[in-house]
Amino acid sequence: MTRVVAAFWNPIVAKEYRSRMRTWRSPLAMMIYILLVAGLGFAVFSSIAISINQFGGQTANYGQGLFEYLVVFQMILLTFITPALTAGAISSERERQTIDLLFVTRIPPFSIIWGKLLSSMSFVVLLLLLSVPIFSLVFLFGGIELDQVLYSFLITVIAALTLGLIGIAFSTWLRRSLAATVAAYVGAFVLLFGTLGYGLIFPTAVDAKTTKAPAPPAITFLSPMLPLLYIANNGQLPFPYGVQNTNGFLTQGGSTVCGVSPGGGQFCSTTSGSGPSAISSSGSGFSTLQTQSSSTAIPSGLFEGWQPWQATIVMQLGICLVALLVSAFLLPPVRRLPWRRRRVVELEDA
Amino acid sequence: MISAEDLTKVYGQRTALDHVSFEVPEGEIFGFVGPNGAGKTTTLRILAALLEPTSGHASIDGADVAQNPARVHTRIGYMPDFFGVYDQLTVAEYLDFYAACYRQPKQRRTKIVGELLELIGLTDRRDQLVDTLSRGLKQRLCLARALVHDPVVLLLDEPASGLDPRARVEMREILKELRGMGKTIIISSHILPELTELCTMIGIIDHGRMRATGSVQDVIRGLSADKRLRITVVGAREPAVAILEPLASVRRVDIANGTIEATYEGDDSTAADILQALTAGGIKVSAFSQVDGGLEEAFMRATSEDV
Numbered sequence: 001m002t003r004v005v006a007a008f009w010n011p012i013v014a015k016e017y018r019s020r021m022r023t024w025r026s027p028l029a030m031m032i033y034i035l036l037v038a039g040l041g042f043a044v045f046s047s048i049a050i051s052i053n054q055f056g057g058q059t060a061n062y063g064q065g066l067f068e069y070l071v072v073f074q075m076i077l078l079t080f081i082t083p084a085l086t087a088g089a090i091s092s093e094r095e096r097q098t099i100d101l102l103f104v105t106r107i108p109p110f111s112i113i114w115g116k117l118l119s120s121m122s123f124v125v126l127l128l129l130l131s132v133p134i135f136s137l138v139f140l141f142g143g144i145e146l147d148q149v150l151y152s153f154l155i156t157v158i159a160a161l162t163l164g165l166i167g168i169a170f171s172t173w174l175r176r177s178l179a180a181t182v183a184a185y186v187g188a189f190v191l192l193f194g195t196l197g198y199g200l201i202f203p204t205a206v207d208a209k210t211t212k213a214p215a216p217p218a219i220t221f222l223s224p225m226l227p228l229l230y231i232a233n234n235g236q237l238p239f240p241y242g243v244q245n246t247n248g249f250l251t252q253g254g255s256t257v258c259g260v261s262p263g264g265g266q267f268c269s270t271t272s273g274s275g276p277s278a279i280s281s282s283g284s285g286f287s288t289l290q291t292q293s294s295s296t297a298i299p300s301g302l303f304e305g306w307q308p309w310q311a312t313i314v315m316q317l318g319i320c321l322v323a324l325l326v327s328a329f330l331l332p333p334v335r336r337l338p339w340r341r342r343r344v345v346e347l348e349d350a
Numbered sequence: 351m352i353s354a355e356d357l358t359k360v361y362g363q364r365t366a367l368d369h370v371s372f373e374v375p376e377g378e379i380f381g382f383v384g385p386n387g388a389g390k391t392t393t394l395r396i397l398a399a400l401l402e403p404t405s406g407h408a409s410i411d412g413a414d415v416a417q418n419p420a421r422v423h424t425r426i427g428y429m430p431d432f433f434g435v436y437d438q439l440t441v442a443e444y445l446d447f448y449a450a451c452y453r454q455p456k457q458r459r460t461k462i463v464g465e466l467l468e469l470i471g472l473t474d475r476r477d478q479l480v481d482t483l484s485r486g487l488k489q490r491l492c493l494a495r496a497l498v499h500d501p502v503v504l505l506l507d508e509p510a511s512g513l514d515p516r517a518r519v520e521m522r523e524i525l526k527e528l529r530g531m532g533k534t535i536i537i538s539s540h541i542l543p544e545l546t547e548l549c550t551m552i553g554i555i556d557h558g559r560m561r562a563t564g565s566v567q568d569v570i571r572g573l574s575a576d577k578r579l580r581i582t583v584v585g586a587r588e589p590a591v592a593i594l595e596p597l598a599s600v601r602r603v604d605i606a607n608g609t610i611e612a613t614y615e616g617d618d619s620t621a622a623d624i625l626q627a628l629t630a631g632g633i634k635v636s637a638f639s640q641v642d643g644g645l646e647e648a649f650m651r652a653t654s655e656d657v
Contacts, residue, residue, distance in 0.1 A: 011450035015439065022438040096434035101495065104398055104428045105451035106420070334402045334419065 012115025034130050037074060041134045044069045063141025068232035071152045074131060075224055079192050082124060082160045083184035086167030089116035091177040109331040117168055124160045148231050155309050159224035162316040163188045165323035172327040195223040199242040206245050216242020218302035227309035235296030351376040351534045352503060357406035359392050366392045368558040379529055381549035382538040385653055389558040390538040391431055394507045398428040410503055427496030431507040435480040435488060442476040445494060452499035466494040470524060486517030504535040556653040579621060581610040582637035593631040
């Protein structure tokens, strides 16, 4: 038990917390972060208030709109913040010539990486917690359920973890912090927007021969933007993306297109290659995640039957694992494959 | 306690270490002398399991540095020649952090930190931020950091470099205290007088090769340019000179400051033969001693040879 605790809670975490929170940079970063999120929230909120006054309409739609802006903006902000937190984690220790002092202690290289990761991720979680009161604004309007918020935060945290580990992997591989930071930002933007770009350039072509509805290419689900947009829009993308119809134009992927009718009712239509085949309508204007879960699964492709957020999280955790293993392999001053070292220790003990 | 066997390290075209071998028994203080770039740091980094030798073996307290670095790390306290400190940590927190990294339990850490701060004389600065300390104090703190787990071996790479004379003396006093504690220490330095006073053994390294190794006196004697005898006699010196000059082992005889200085070839028994020849010739010898060239001369000689 103590070994497990020691592996997860090591002196590096405590030291990093101390160093990080004693500088003026951290409170400043938190303040700027919250001002930016609150500023965007206020801007959207204000424009909604004006819209309601002038045009009326369903407040639930406005709540959904506000939520969508907030989750996407928060994700973009974290894309800028997380690489900065982790890309210097190991390289700065090398530059400051403190890494050797750690290597000669009993802290294994994996724990060094873990400690750096945990302390950076704690700061990200702190930022996310700071934004919770702003997200609660959404509930003033309604239209978003609590589980949609929780799923969005889960996607955001996992995406930040992935960006963090990419940063640490580059920090371990490249000796200079500047190079590691640049590489981590490039990695972050490829993950978030490069994958989305792929869906624009190489969309899935609608195949008239299959009865399955087309879905954007599997790789595009690497971007956390896609599931965030799916969740914020009740299982749909707000714009045509990732699927090319027979005319060569992008169209909305997914099996169900939902919209809000002028009277506030919600209608959904199931699409296939040939166009709408069934239309159902509900008068309430609200749909729960429970009901969407059954209808918003990815209709075809590698992740057929999965929810978009599931595909995103599984792929990102895969990247996390690879980044963690690469970092743990590259970090030790004398690299040796673990099974070889174990054999040697056993021989010596014998 | 410490053994290095044929250590070789090659960086591309450059050979940093060329079959370096030495042994340091328990409790000895081994002075590692050599000009900059001679291979001192490379050797110490290999011993600290921070660098893999191209070939050769090294072990510390029975643990092979290449095969079992984790065990080596529990035995050694390592102080690199260049090191940084963390921002925003106090002196006590800095030591506590490293003690925790060496898996010392929390209750013991408080005691260890207190004792080490006393050893290095920083008790009154325990709450000062580490990065605001002077270089001398940082060096002392780094030495204390290497001691948090009470290692049996200390590897100190230029612990006194860049220090002013006062800080250097203070560092030397701390090292003497550590010697008193029975630690086996390797200390690299280019400040020779310090090593002569502090060390029991010495190794001279140059261009990656070990030029000489052994006890301080052996190394000096082995490398001295000339072996000299200083002889004081009662009465006239000329008869003594007349006896010395024809001896085959004696190369030159001078009279300086009222004593006779004879340069000779051979070992300790040759010196004894010379004394015997003098007494047999009826010369009353009141003082007879071998004159060492000194470590500095030995060092210059060892490192200037183009082997």
